[in-house]
Amino acid sequence: MSQMRTTIVRLLSNMASAKEISLYLKRFARMDAARFAVVKVGGAVLRDDLDALVSSLAFLQQVGLTPIVLHGAGPQLDEHCAAAGIAKRALDGLRVTPPETLAVVRRVLLSENLRLVEALQAAGVRATSIQSGVFEVEVLDPDRYGLVGKVIAVHTPGIRAAIGVGSIPVIASLGETGGGQILNINADWAASELVKELQPYKIVFLTGTGGLLDGDGRLIDSINLGSQYEALMGAAWLHSGMRVKIEQIHDLLMQLPPSSSVSITRPDELAKELFTHRGSGTLVRRGERIEQHTGWNALDRTRIAALIESGFGRRLAADYFEATQPWRVFVSEHYRAALLLTREVFAGGELVPHLDKFAVAHDAQGEGLGRAAWQAMRASVPRLFWRSRPDNPVNEFYLEQADGCIKSERWNVYWYGLESLAAIGQAVDHCRARPASLKEHCHA
Template identity: 30%
Template sequence: MSHKSLHRSLKYLLNFQSFNNGNYMLPLKNARNASTMHFIKNELLNITGRNQQRDDLRMFLKEIGTDPKEARFWMKQFTAAVDPFKPFAIVQIDNHVFTNRESVKKLGSYLSFLQRNGMKVMIVHGSNGFPHAKPTNLQTYRREITNNTMLLVSILESFGAEARPIFGGHNVLQADRINCNNFYGRVTEINRDVIKWALQSGHIPVIEAIGETADGQLLNIDLWETVVKLSTIFVPQKVINVNKVGGIFDENGRIIPNINFPNDLESSFSKSWCTPELKDKISNISELLQLLPNECSVVITSPTNILTELFTHNGAGTMLRSSDKVLKLDSLKAIDDGKLTTLLNKSFKKNLKKSYLTSIEERPHTIYLSTSYSAAAIITIDKEVPIPYLCKFAISETKQGEGVSDLLWKMIKQDHSKLFWRSRWDNRINPWYFKRCEGSWSNGKWTVFWYGINNHQESSALIEHALSLPDCFNVETLHSSV
């Protein structure tokens, strides 16, 4: 809209004697026809839309505190893959989140942002397990759930997202009693028409985890079981568990950013931080992910960190997902050379020299490779310098940000107490390397990294050796290398 047309529209509005919430009355004077009014209404809606976009962008960048390029990458990934008739995310809100009104308001702001920007959201809330034993308590609990639903819908709509409450007792979550119990049940069927209608009409369905029997009896149902049923029907990209804890933490109180199945399952269970309750939770998530496509993931985060978790590589919570099994090999014999070359060429956006694979065959040490050829790390060792050298570290674009790089790195660290590698000065993942190295040196063209090396003379020898290695890629495509 040009400044001139904006000025004309605003000037015309001065003649209005009635203007209420977007329902525009014809002016009492200078009204030639209704089409002019329609034009003004559309112009004002355009202005509102652009203002909303600016506000969204400003809020988004402020909250995630990241490079706009990184945010754009994730926005593109998420919006490109979303089916217009399916949710991008099913958001499970644990009941205790509602005890903090400001957190709920923040959460509503973020979820409405996702909805406005083409990432449809479905919300489910209630209680995990069955903590209420007496009928009077059940009545209180249901009243509390209904109040939370109304609060959430009001907050979402205050931030510009249309929402629809789906209260218990509307025959949406059909359930049977557990052991003839009149208060607790298990979901048997979901009437998806109401939920589909809400999604397709651009509304956020806010679903209460309260089931209904065939004879109309309302039953408490487990929140996670409800989320599992909905997820297997609507197959979202993300299942987001919003709670006050905000993730899974290790024995030192540090958040665990990624848990990959099946690689991390057994090792997680053996850790001291993995309590019986956490073991059950991780097992339940693993079982859900087995029912969903590989690209789906489960995220555990707090109300104030949803955007950071979704739109930054570092995240702000714990992401659990199924990942390819990573093989550990000591030669190229069992490897498809063509697939490995394609992965490296696409990852580095340049072409390997034809002699590269032959050269590493002569000095192999360890090769880590995912079964789908979406991730690889190649470690070599030379007679002159008997310390492992990370020759290549590559993650396909489709797997970036999914924890695959951390999984590879964890395997490398477990197997190698010492390691060094080099990277061109302008490599965009150098910040990631700096966080994982214990020392580095740069000459303006290359940066040499290492860990496990405490001797200055030894590190100097490693730097000299790294700089003496030939380029692995053809000169005409050379841009950045690891």
């Protein structure tokens, strides 16, 4: 038990506040156990990060959660096929699988499945090996791909039986035809079909890179398919492997509710991804379009007010809409995130953008929708200042986005793009003098 406590302390130290963790635990506790999370584990993770994976899964079980784990074994298959003198061939992102390759695929996948289950059990984690019976398949194109299957049905009784006794199902990405023929199936495709069937709250892909990388090798922290997909697919730096991955995720999310998302992260960041708003790695979400308006006329004020009051837990001043003249309003298509900007007069008549409200609905927190709305705003607003209460949990995010911050007992003042000390001073003076527009202890 002391080892388990050490694991939990180590994982918790990587997270944010206890309030965030409690929020997610309560949210997960209210749902069907089989809909908590599907975690797809790449073969490189099994090879290189098994200990970190086991520790993260042990933590989830310790707090009463049971993820469904599906794994591949790509690097291991490459190694064993090479040792057997079988050349690797791939078409359209799929491993061409003649009979001699299928024998290796089956042996290696079953071996890796048992290795993970045994490692979990050795750490005191209840885990169940599921090597067949989940993915019913038919041969995709025998002349082109060989013994590669296309999933036509997903059967979950074995998965639900394991979850029912608190055991983590560990599923090998092998398919079986109605006549009992074993076929190789792409692990990402298998994960997609499993997700469509179970509709889990969280979908996590664990990889060695910990996320998707841009053309300069930097981690992409979030992708909003609703507003970024076409531009992303047209990017010159997007290589074929990543293109296939993003297309698969896009096709998957288009069949799920708008709030759905896929997280790509490392095994040691799994708990952070599940239990904090900020998460880790790359968050790919179906997302919502972010619309831009220049006044109240085209907006539903009732929905804007409900969003702000829900997000802050305080009521707006009765005259807020009459007293506030927006310069720009950035709002998601379903009114689940919004940024309200005014322009304030500085010395010499200069008009400087000011963030008056930034609100995200409770059920959208953790999706990355707020960050997507912020990015849309930032792309068209080169300078900005705003204020926040010192105890606002969003302040960490604000610090990341700001060029600077001046703190006081009542307000923190943030800015980016202000080029002179005089402008910064005026921003601070304005924020300190501006009356509050939320009743009682507001956060904006």
